[in-house]
Amino acid sequence: EAQVTQNPRYLITVTGKKLTVTCSQNMNHEYMSWYRQDPGLGLRQIYYSMNVEVTDKGDVPEGYKVSRKEKRNFPLILESPSPNQTSLYFCASSLSLGNEQFFGPGTRLTVL
């Protein structure tokens, strides 16, 4: 089944404790992206990648890192999480820029 998977789905952590949210797609998509969703703000793009080893900042990259060593994986890294990074995070992928993005199920992160 074609899908985007994210892990974990729910995470509660404390300020400063490094964490990684994994994202994987099995559709051989070139384009992958991370978003955070906050009430009243819609989805805001954190980072995106147009291919392996090619990443770029979105609208809200501060406090986040990403890597794209393989086509299928695009992990989101929070080196030192802070409470303002409490949010719902979505990973998405698409074949190319003009194509539909497929979204993962979301990761709800709480930073205490």
Place this chain on the structure above:
Amino acid sequence: AQSVTQLGSHVSVSEGALVLLRCNYSSSVPPYLFWYVQYPNQGLQLLLKYTTGATLVKGINGFEAEFKKSETSFHLTKPSAHMSDAAEYFCAVRDAGGTSYGKLTFGQGTILTVHP
């Protein structure tokens, strides 16, 4: 920087009435345009998209949208609302060129409520 404005954070209609959700963007270069729907506790699902060609785009569940370059708009419509249309709708714009090529910007979302 690209910006996307959805007029009205909440829209309420009666079942069977016209649905109109408004979206305006700021890019001077015709971008790629998308409408997504999010049902409670779920991810986003594509309703329709415009890349090139015909400016009236039909999507799933009876929705359609028209790209109007002169108005920089991409409003979403459905002739007759159904209870199952109740959800949050997001307009999204992807720059097709320039320095922010590849970046996708979402509007803040419009929650659609459908009354019996």
